Amino acid sequence: MKPKNPIAKSKSAGKTDGIENSLLRCEVNANSGEWIKPNSCEKFHITADAKLPEISFEFKTDSPPPYILEWSIRWIVQSCPQKKNKPRYKPKHAKTYTAHGNQNLTEKKWIANLNNQILGGELTVNIKAGDDKFRRTVFILGTEPGKVLVSAYLDSTPDSDLAELVKKIFKQETNFTHYYSDEMPLVSFDNGYGLGQATNPTPDYEQVWNWKKHTDGILSIIKSKRTLAKKYISQNHSTYTQEQLDLETLAYYNGANYHYHIWDAKTQNWVVNTNIICEPKESNKGWDTAKEENKDKTLDELRKNKKSKPIYTGRCYAEHIKNAQ
Numbered sequence: 001m002k003p004k005n006p007i008a009k010s011k012s013a014g015k016t017d018g019i020e021n022s023l024l025r026c027e028v029n030a031n032s033g034e035w036i037k038p039n040s041c042e043k044f045h046i047t048a049d050a051k052l053p054e055i056s057f058e059f060k061t062d063s064p065p066p067y068i069l070e071w072s073i074r075w076i077v078q079s080c081p082q083k084k085n086k087p088r089y090k091p092k093h094a095k096t097y098t099a100h101g102n103q104n105l106t107e108k109k110w111i112a113n114l115n116n117q118i119l120g121g122e123l124t125v126n127i128k129a130g131d132d133k134f135r136r137t138v139f140i141l142g143t144e145p146g147k148v149l150v151s152a153y154l155d156s157t158p159d160s161d162l163a164e165l166v167k168k169i170f171k172q173e174t175n176f177t178h179y180y181s182d183e184m185p186l187v188s189f190d191n192g193y194g195l196g197q198a199t200n201p202t203p204d205y206e207q208v209w210n211w212k213k214h215t216d217g218i219l220s221i222i223k224s225k226r227t228l229a230k231k232y233i234s235q236n237h238s239t240y241t242q243e244q245l246d247l248e249t250l251a252y253y254n255g256a257n258y259h260y261h262i263w264d265a266k267t268q269n270w271v272v273n274t275n276i277i278c279e280p281k282e283s284n285k286g287w288d289t290a291k292e293e294n295k296d297k298t299l300d301e302l303r304k305n306k307k308s309k310p311i312y313t314g315r316c317y318a319e320h321i322k323n324a325q
Helices: 146-155 160-174 205-209 211-233 242-253 299-304 314-324
Strands: 035-037 043-045 056-059 067-076 096-105 109-111 121-129 132-141 261-264 269-272 276-278 285-288
Touching (some): 205 211, 242 314, 285 314
Antiparallel strands (some): 067 121, 121 132, 276 285
């Protein structure tokens, strides 16, 4: 599907990232003024360790300072196909991330500082120097951190048990991948972002591009889900294992419309919720056998029966992660 909102669209567009219908389209003629650096439409990369690259803007003018600088950066959200090196497409809810800033310069150069944030996308700098006006656009892309760096970052956090759960989520969701093959963040068809496919709450601009901030956000979410899971599984003054708590936490992470465990009044224990039959081929898909149309049916029968509508639940998400370990 052809993206409807390229960053810039022009017959005279200059450089792209080499992928057909890419988001990265730089309109060379939109640049103005005499620049020493950077080159028009030049690409820069956030480091694997999540640091902003040094982007030095330097221009020529006979006008004295101060020079008025304004910068803006944006990234139009587009979803990724499952196969690499394919064009992105419009997600369910279109969104554009933006940020901007300004300052007065006393020199004819500026090292990019985006409000001390690690952001990616199309960065445009406008400078006014007396009667002279300057405009330059460059692109900031990402560098994949990889499993080793991400795991080491998680290991440095104080909550080791939560860190292990987040590792399982990252493995399940993206196999420890934060960026697509076009070096921009992964986005699912339903607006799930990055390593943990964060959806709710919607991550902010930096949490989308900075994998460390993204990881911090997922840790915060899983911590809140752990609280909910503990409250649920502590009912009836019951005892529970660490594994039971972890599975219930994972169920909450994906939306606990069905719990992994239910209370068995007869044995006075938590038992696996067998009312749900999960689809092994999909991470959170299953069927509620308490519903009349699903009763006494095998998995194969549920797949073939048009009346048996599947559900998408954290109950199956947790089971899928458990079976994948």
